[in-house]
Amino acid sequence: MGKRLLWTLVMSSALSAIGAQAAEKTAIQVMHQGDPGFVAAYGKVAERFEATNPGVDVQFIYAPHDAYNEKFSAAVMSKQLPDVMELDAPFLANYVWSGYLQPIKPLIDKDVVDDMTESNIAQGTYPIDKDLYAIGLTDSSVVLYGNKQYLEAIGARIPKSVDDAWTREEFETYLEKLSKLDGVKWPIDTFRGYGIKTEWITYAYGPILQSAGCDLIDRKAWKSEGTLDSDACVDALAMMQKWVKNGWVVPQSAGTNQFFVEGNPAALALGGHWVYAEAAATMKDNIVVLPLPKFGAKGASPDGTWIWAVTKTSAHPEIAGKFISFLLKDKEYRAFVASQSGYPGLKSFAAESPLYAPGGPMAIAFEQASKTAVARPPHPAYPTITAAFMQAVDEVFNGGDPKEALTAAAEKIDQDIEDNDGYPPFGEE
């Protein structure tokens, strides 16, 4: 009995000592998403950061990818915003407009800011005040991956640069030929397996609409009706519906990565740059990286990724900024991102990524970003824009009428903008 009491006393005093020590430290909270590999990498960066800044305690808040915005809203409601938060670039406008973020330039090391690529600056900039609010090591892109064997078997032309990307006719002819080829179960994987309510849909399929000559919303008048439900968009979505109907696309319930799983049941893949590392590991030389096809007069490709920002409510913005600078410069973290075929958003990181250098296997992705990237609409109504578009795509892929689905989506978007009085200062000339 006596022994146990003694132990309790020792333990509790030890605990309170630890507590006292922790209390002396300045804590910053970092909210983030990411797969387990990235989560582990962040943890190690934090350890190194704490070692060089002994007074700081970095606390991580993990929010899963698919429910990130919901979790963020909950943090806002409970007035528990973290100091540093990772955010998906298209949602930046909404967050800045709502007043959650502070300009990040004064908080970040100057050499890092100067190191940013143009597309990285673009994704972190709020279009109204032209201020930089978020920064990241990477940007992103989507390319068309091809299985060399299959493409050779059907005699497909292999484009060497973005300028001679496949046209819509070529692309559809190849899909049809591939569908009849032995060994090919599905001509293309468009990663429907990511689900029907994920940003992937707007991110990856939006550019197909833009390439076909329309958009999710008119970016001057900020009105969706007349744009999203225009003939060009209806036609583009009807085209995708046809692919699905013909059985050319890997169905959602068959899962992802059918392009590089055993037996290679899918011949092409409309996939993010992050797919490359894994695909190349299993397919070796059998993989070719192609630019996205041109579905109309011009090409279009997505950009924007998860980037880091400092919240307005942060009690220690300097430390928050210092942590982000530290993260972006951290050698091991950069090495890890490079190993995941991370798409360079800093010039120095581009130099460390031979994958994207001229002649590198993913050089086309880098070229594509500079020539055809179209950002998702940088408007505070973006949460509604993307939700409405996802709904329409799900309807259409399962046999719904494209015109009807897109009209409903456009109405929903315009209604939301109206409800918020046009989200001033947007739309004010």
Add this chain to the structure above:
Amino acid sequence: MTMQQATSSSSVRKAPARRHDTGRLMQETAMLAPAVILLTVFLIVPFFLSFWTAMTNQPLVPRPTPVRFVWFNNFLRIFQDDLFWTALWNVSRFTFWIIPAQCGLAFATALLLHQKLPLRNLLRGMFFLPAITSMVVVCVIWGTLFQYPTGPFNQILGFLSGGAIQPIDWLGDPQWAMFSLVLLSAWQAYGFQMIVYLAGLQGIPDELYDAAKIDGANAFRRFWHVTMPGLRPTHVFVLVITTIQAFKLYTQVAILTQGGPKSSTETVVHYMVRAGFEEQKMGYASAVSVILFVIVLVIALIQRQLLRRFDV
């Protein structure tokens, strides 16, 4: 009525003790207070708040634009939204299927487990197990079972039919998705209704069965004329509870189908959560919740009336 009678009779009896008894009144108030306060704070106030919110354009998180009173605009808009009607139609379909499936399964198992079987309690525990397993876990497991085209269900069907049945895209085919959710939900939740039925069965006095036996009633007649009438209140309870639960269908949808494919599994609650948390329209979502409340209330009242009329 009964309440009043009870109090009046008790006041008659206890009249002498209650004279100018303010102390006792204070005591009663004090004892009642916690319940009244809790109910007010957590039920009554939120209830009226959601009515109030439903008539504004309240966003989820504070915004620079002002919150306005929009009267019944949210309701009008909901009624004009095809997706809402689809959602309502879907939960109605779901309810229509789940009641016979789940209650029937529960009733059958309850009858079975009411027999004097060996290991009866162990079996009861086993059958009840899914009901206490988190729906999230059940969904993840069933998601794997449903997998297309190579999931276990498809393999079993293919094997049993000798390859005649083509693999079914359980969750990806608009024709099948809702049915798949019915299967899963009925399996997960029937344990609760089973326990209610078991309790109901145990509440029927053995004397009635003995009497029926002496009167020469066979097993079927005993079931029909003793068990069924004895279970009337249980049937009512199970039916109402299952309906209300069915109308609240959300978790399975959120995890497995997100309302798709082609809105075939969109439900009212899922629609509400999306409006509130994805599109951040709290006022609109509150309006949906008010509508759902009214619908469920009306259905429950109708069910009660019907069952009363049939003297159940």
